[in-house]
Amino acid sequence: MTTQGRTVRLFLVDGAPTGLMTAEIMNWTGHALVSPRSRLPDALRRDEANRTGVYLLYGNDPDQPSRSRVYVGEGDSVADRLRMHAKDSKKDFWSNVCIVTSKDQNLTKAHVRYLESRIVEIIRDADRANLANGNEPSSKLLPESDVADMEYFLAQMQMVLPVVGLDFLRPKVALPQAPGVGANLARESGLELALISKKHNIEARAVEQDGEVTVLKGSKATARSDFVQNSYRALRDTLIQDGRLKPTSDPGVLEFVSDVQFPSPSAAAAVVFNRNSNGRMDWKLASTGQTLKDFQDAQLTESEEASHSTPSLGETES
Numbered sequence: 520m521t522t523q524g525r526t527v528r529l530f531l532v533d534g535a536p537t538g539l540m541t542a543e544i545m546n547w548t549g550h551a552l553v554s555p556r557s558r559l560p561d562a563l564r565r566d567e568a569n570r571t572g573v574y575l576l577y578g579n580d581p582d583q584p585s586r587s588r589v590y591v592g593e594g595d596s597v598a599d600r601l602r603m604h605a606k607d608s609k610k611d612f613w614s615n616v617c618i619v620t621s622k623d624q625n626l627t628k629a630h631v632r633y634l635e636s637r638i639v640e641i642i643r644d645a646d647r648a649n650l651a652n653g654n655e656p657s658s659k660l661l662p663e664s665d666v667a668d669m670e671y672f673l674a675q676m677q678m679v680l681p682v683v684g685l686d687f688l689r690p691k692v693a694l695p696q697a698p699g700v701g702a703n704l705a706r707e708s709g710l711e712l713a714l715i716s717k718k719h720n721i722e723a724r725a726v727e728q729d730g731e732v733t734v735l736k737g738s739k740a741t742a743r744s745d746f747v748q749n750s751y752r753a754l755r756d757t758l759i760q761d762g763r764l765k766p767t768s769d770p771g772v773l774e775f776v777s778d779v780q781f782p783s784p785s786a787a788a789a790v791v792f793n794r795n796s797n798g799r800m801d802w803k804l805a806s807t808g809q810t811l812k813d814f815q816d817a818q819l820t821e822s823e824e825a826s827h828s829t830p831s832l833g834e835t836e837s
Contacts, residue, residue: 527682539565542683547675548625552618553683559605559616568598571627572620573634575685576604576613580649585757588612589687590651591638593631610651617685619676633661633669641673641688647780648687691733691778709733710814711805712784714791719743721772723791725802727811732787732798733780739791740764740773746794755790764790784811 525544532539539558542551554562556578562568573593580588590610594600597618604610619634620626626634636656642648661669677688709726716722723738749755758764758779767774781787784798792801799812809817 525678527679529683540683542679543622544675544679547672547679548621548623549672549675549679550620550622551676551679551683552620553685554616554618556605556614556616559601562616562618563598563601567620568601568618569596570620570624571595571631572597572618573631573638574601574619575617575638575687576610576615576651577617577648577685577687578612578614581612583649583761585754585761585763587648587687588651589642589648591635591642591656593628593635593656595628612651617680617683629661630665630669632656633666634673637669637673638676638688641677641690645687645690646778647689710811712802712811713805714788714802716741716792719771719792720769721791723775723787724805725787727784727802731780731782732784732802733778734775734787734791736775736778738775739767740775741791741793742766742771742773743793746792748795749789749793750795751786751789752793754786755793758790 528543528545530541532541537555539562540553542553543549550567552562552565552567571594573591574597576590576592577587580586590604590613592600592604597620601616601618604613639650639652639655642650673688677690680687681689709728712725712727712732714721714723714725719741721739721741723740724735725738726733726735755764759773763775763777763779764773765776766772779790781790784802785796786798788796788798788801797812799815800810802811803809804811804814
């Protein structure tokens with residue numbers, strides 16, 4: 520089934536892409552306000568910051584440079600809570616804040632406690648950032664109808680927040696259910712990829728979805744370090760330092776001990792091979808052995824043929 524499109528409305532409050540920004544979705548009562556920490560006083564003067572809502576404090580994790588750290592909170596007046604956090608030396612990691620409230624001001628304390636608990640759960644399951652919350656917040660019991668409303672509210676948050684650069688709520692990609700899936704299913708659930716090198720005794724498995732490649736836990740990478748060029752060497756070194764890529768009993772092989780997301784096929788392949796790599800050529804479809812490049816080129820050809828076979832506006836089929 521084709522997913523319906525959405526209209527996300529972004530507003531640059533000061534006309535600058537790095538300043539205050541608001542985000543809304545048509546027919547959603549929610550409202551997101553994003554601000555750099557340096558502009559926090561301006562953000563807290565806005566009406567929405569003084570409403571009941573949830574907030575996310577986020578920035579680079581000083582203990583794990585390859586990851587972000589996020590703190591999730593809630594409050595009857597978000598502004599009051601943020602003033603406290605801004606003075607807390609234990610939370611100096613955050614450089615940005617996202618405040619999510621309701622335009623109709625119908626969110627109650629019970630609602631935002633539920634949202635806070637669910638957001639923490641979603642971020643933990645997605646594993647795209649490290650949580651700074653010391654204890655997992657307990658969600659207040661809600662009537663069944665309110666739970667349904669809050670789950671819809673969450674679904675809209677998961678739609679709009681990645682648009683403003685917060686991907687913490689994006690779920691992990693799912694593997695195709697069976698080999699040989701069609702192109703439509705592959706686009707919906709992720710394209711299963713494999714990278715195998717008998718020469719280096721390594722095999723890596725990954726899922727590509729929307730340009731992002733997730734190398735799966737248990738995948739192997741070469742331990743060789745004598746290659747001349749690797750543009751992603753710093754990223755690889757960070758993964759080793761963070762303990763996400765560890766040595767094995769084979770001195771020539773490293774292993775991914777958790778799923779790791781990469782921004783492109785080439786970044787993922789470069790970390791696996793420890794050298795520059797054309798990921799679209801090196802990654803292959805696990806089901807067919809076709810290179811990712813050939814698969815994507817075939818999709819383009821199909822699209823081109825389909826567009827040529829469709830009558831243009833004003834033309835009629837003979």
